[in-house]
Amino acid sequence: MFGIAVYPYKEVQEETVDYIKTAAKYGFERVFTNLLMIEPGEEKQVIERLETIIKEARKCRMEVILDVNPAVFEQLGISHHDLTFFKKMGATGIRLDSSFDGLVESLLTFDETGLDLEINISNDTYYLENILSYQPNAKRLIGCHNFYPQRFTGLDYEYFMKCSAKYKKLGLRTAAFINSQTADHGPHCYTDGLCTLEQHRDLPIELQAKHLVATNLIDDIIIANAFASEEELAALSALCTDQIVLDVEFSSNTTGLEKEILLDNQHFNRGDINRFSIRSTFVKLRYQDQDIPENNAKEKVSYAEITLGNNSFGQYKGEINIVKQGMPNERREKNVIGKITKSDQFLIDYIQPWTKFRFREVKKVNE
Numbered sequence: 001m002f003g004i005a006v007y008p009y010k011e012v013q014e015e016t017v018d019y020i021k022t023a024a025k026y027g028f029e030r031v032f033t034n035l036l037m038i039e040p041g042e043e044k045q046v047i048e049r050l051e052t053i054i055k056e057a058r059k060c061r062m063e064v065i066l067d068v069n070p071a072v073f074e075q076l077g078i079s080h081h082d083l084t085f086f087k088k089m090g091a092t093g094i095r096l097d098s099s100f101d102g103l104v105e106s107l108l109t110f111d112e113t114g115l116d117l118e119i120n121i122s123n124d125t126y127y128l129e130n131i132l133s134y135q136p137n138a139k140r141l142i143g144c145h146n147f148y149p150q151r152f153t154g155l156d157y158e159y160f161m162k163c164s165a166k167y168k169k170l171g172l173r174t175a176a177f178i179n180s181q182t183a184d185h186g187p188h189c190y191t192d193g194l195c196t197l198e199q200h201r202d203l204p205i206e207l208q209a210k211h212l213v214a215t216n217l218i219d220d221i222i223i224a225n226a227f228a229s230e231e232e233l234a235a236l237s238a239l240c241t242d243q244i245v246l247d248v249e250f251s252s253n254t255t256g257l258e259k260e261i262l263l264d265n266q267h268f269n270r271g272d273i274n275r276f277s278i279r280s281t282f283v284k285l286r287y288q289d290q291d292i293p294e295n296n297a298k299e300k301v302s303y304a305e306i307t308l309g310n311n312s313f314g315q316y317k318g319e320i321n322i323v324k325q326g327m328p329n330e331r332r333e334k335n336v337i338g339k340i341t342k343s344d345q346f347l348i349d350y351i352q353p354w355t356k357f358r359f360r361e362v363k364k365v366n367e
Contacts, residue, residue, distance in 0.1 A: 003030025154198030
């Protein structure tokens with residue numbers, strides 16, 4: 001699911017409410033906010049503002065996770081044996097930005113309020129194993145990465161994948177943050193973008209989300225900074241979160257049938273892979289009796305081009321390939337019908353044996 005973040009103590013209430021309603025209109029189901037930024041003496045004011053906003057989010061049937069840490073419990077005089085305070089605020093869960101000792105976390109998952117407990121998964125430690133050793137209620141235990149306001153401090157890709165895979169393997173529902181390019185604030189006074197992965201900081205928000213989907217390790221994707229534009233919300237709402245969707249620019253002479261074969265079918269890579277191409281072979285069975293004449297059959301095919309077997313290709317007529325390595329096409333048995341957009345080409349590497357994927361048409365920039 002997709003989510004947004006709001007910081008009511010820094011925002012005009014009406015604008016925050018409008019943002020929540022707009023996000024809900026586009027199918028967003030989560031709201032992230034926090035209690036980490038309360039200055040001494042301002043507790044009552046901040047909590048009242050948060051309560052108002054949380055109620056609006058709950059009216060829109062959105063989950064609301066409050067970011068807290070052990071110091072917040074102490075500051076507000078809350079016992080970690082009773083989460084009633086957060087329940088009364090309207091939250092559906094709390095996120096621990098830093099940890100207790102494992103036993104406390106396990107007990108929190110049995111709290112009578114029924115709140116979810118979200119733990120920080122941007123750490124490659126045995127934190128979750130420690131919690132699991134205390135036999136928590138795993139149905140109420142979820143995980144979420146950090147976000148990073150300072151440029152060049154976001155997670156490295158390899159580390160992100162290692163942590164995410166570890167927590168995913170242990171059964172957690174996972175979340176990570178992406179970064180709006182129109183939003184101007186987060187919870188802190190300094191914000192130079194707000195994302196989990198450093199490589200996402202300057203990317204279009206849609207591409208950040210597509211990348212997280214491609215990893216197959218993140219369940220919930222949350223826009224960390226506020227306020228994302230309605231155009232960004234709409235773009236995310238149109239994304240498929242179940243599988244990789246590759247944007248393709250068609251050749252100028254691509255036929256209607258060729259587009260249909262590519263766009264209107266479920267594709268998956270064969271299990272017996274090779275280094276030259278990704279092969280979607282089952283689609284050919286549907287079109288074996290169709291006429292697929294030679295069309296734009298170049299003598300050599302190049303990386304990221306999409307080919308379709310034509311009438312001269314025997315039993316391979318109708319097979320779709322994504323080219324991973326340039327190779328000859330001297331017999332002109334493969335029509336070049338389009339090319340993966342430059343921005344999406346890195347997603348090709350995420351298509352492994354049996355990976356499911358689809359295509360989406362985009363217009364060429366010069367059209």
